[in-house]
Amino acid sequence: MRTHHALAFLLLFVITSGASENASTSRGCGLDLLPQYVSLCDLDTIWGIVVEAVAGAGALITLLLMLILLVRLPFIKDKEKRDPVGVHFLFLLGTLGLFGLTFAFIIRQDETICSVRRFLWGVLFALCFSCLLSQAWRVRSLVRHGKSPSGWQLVGMALCLMLVQVIIAIEWLVLTVLRNAKPACAYEPMDFVMALIYDMVLLVATLGLALCTLCGKFKKWKQNGVCILVTAFLSVLTWVAWMTMYLFGNAALQQGEAWGDPTLAITLVASGWVFVIFHAIPEVHCAILPAPQENTPNYFDTSQPRMRETAFEEDVQLPRTYMENKAFSMDEHNAALRTAGFRNGSLGKRPSAPFRSNVYQPTEMAVVLNGGTIPTAPPSYTGRHLW
Template sequence: MLGGSGFEARAGAHWAGATTAQQRCDTTEGYWKHQRYRTKEVERKMRTHQALAFLLLFMIASGASENSSTSRGCGLDLLPQYVSLCDLDTIWGIVVEAVAGAGALITLLLMLILLVRLPFIKDKEKKDPLGLHFLFLLGTLGLFGLTFAFIIRENETICSVRRFLWGILFALCFSCLLSQAWRVRNLVRQGRSPSGWHLVGAALCLTLVQVIIAVEWLVLTVLRDSKPACAYEPMDFTMALIYDMVLLVGALGLALFTLCGKFKKWKQNGACILLTAFFSVLIWVAWMTMYLFGNSELQQADAWDDPTLAITLVASGWVFIIFHSIPEIHCTILPSPQENTPNYFDTSQPRMQETAFDEDVQLPRTYMENKAFSMDEHNAALRTAGFRNGSLGNRPSAPFRSNVYQPTEMAVVLNGGTIPTAPPSYTGRHFW
């Protein structure tokens, strides 16, 4: 029995050792399987990342190839026609559009102020030119809007808009200036101005002439001769604006006459018109010189023509706002003083005639009776040739109003019809 027990013990130990070895083999095989699985996972992730990076690089490269003309500061999906609006390499477009946008906002604000204050303007001389103010602001707003047409890249449509609207918008502004100079000249010399319909009608009729010129120019050059809208010489563009120059010179000349007249309160309006026309002449001389001769001499005609015209529009718009629109609207909404109210305490004013006053104002009955009584006393004093006072003896006669307190007609009116009493220091009655 002891031998059997030992055999069983050795068999159990051998089986336990074999089981442990088998477990070790299984553990080693599982470890290597796990390592191979992790290696495959890492390789798969690396391939995925490489594919994503390659796809991203491909998209960037394709976008750059498709938008090779898009400069720094612009988006990838921006059309090449509008590159100048955001191109940081050519900064002039961004500056000009910012200044033009600010001018457009100021113009809209002035129009809104004029609309809000419209019901409170009662003076006829200030209410008549309101339509002309709106026309002028509308033309100024159009100049700021046309600036963007000279910033973006030109095509047939853009060139037609440039050629057509340039002359018309300036003709509208200069016609309004000319009508304003006509109005202020009449105010300075005669104290009254033409009606609002006459002012607006004159400005629109003068503008209509430039509309006909612009339409005829486009029809003859684009439709009849089948020329591209962008194929025009700078001299042709300038010659089509001769009528605008005539309007500007006319406004400047008529504004000079607004400084001569007897109604001086309107001369400041004439001075504003004169300054606006003068600075406009300077701007037009500058841009025509650069556009016709300067850019060609500097060999920068293709690069500087559009910036020259865009800057001209912006500068003209701001001159119109600062020197004309803001002063005119300020004078329009400012309440006028009551000029017909007399100042009873101003001794420099001439006295009112009593005869005219007596005809207009019905005096109280008590005052008329008092005046008749005083006249009787005055006649009696003249007949006695003086009066006697116990302490002073004989005293020569004195004028009527120096001895008897006589309230004037103005004093009666100011006291509501009651007869004012004599002041305590008045001693005229003690002499009788």
């Protein structure tokens, strides 16, 4: 009897200890998960789960676009489409980094996470905006002159423009965290925004240069310029919205600390999807699309001049059968003239020279057209000889 009481007490102790451990962990997370990663699986934190799922889907689509571009690269023969492939890869790499950085704003803050946030936010956006600016420069050259800069020039321009933001971010880490020994997470929202002024300059320059791509004589490249313009315009709206909410909206709603990370995470996801939908997918599709053959006429293009209408006898060679039939028709015409002379009482009289030339000239032509042989009269002709 004592044994049964001991087993019941032991079972009750295990159940009670398990319940206390489950109470200390979040719903949807394991027991051995570190506390700073609880937001990644906490079902009570709805915004984290939704943003995490949307960011994961964007990362998968970006990887798929990179794979498609890599596989189709050997089949891209057009020089104007092959040169910007390097910039496409850099842009997709920056977009993939934005989706990955989203997870850094979902997990709990510490010194390392805050340093990564401050450094990569400006650098990744600078990379994306630099690639957009290089693409706008390329499309502007194509629209106006029909030629684009080389691929190395486009990649070099994008990397050099991004390098400026890298220097700014490193300078902030050295001066703020290392020299002044301030916590990396102890920064005001205004300080975070002021460190991104160079990114705003790149975005405004991209928007202005994209407007210039709409003017030019080579109209087939204007669609690329429209995609860049729409991407830059939506990015401006996104940045205005998140800065307004991050600087003033959260404080006005008395949710400054609670809504700070969600605001930045949603901004990363929204910007990444804008880049994928309005720029990455159209550019990759344009790059892998085969160029139309130049010799194939487009009958639906009304801007092209009409084909020259030629005479039937100028380009088409008549078959020999038609020529023989033409010879027989001339001989029948000859016979008709002779019959007319017979009816007019000229039987037994030799026709005059002009009449004879008019009568026999078509027959001689028929002989020439018939290849040197004299055509015979149709079997139905039963008229008498004039002489």
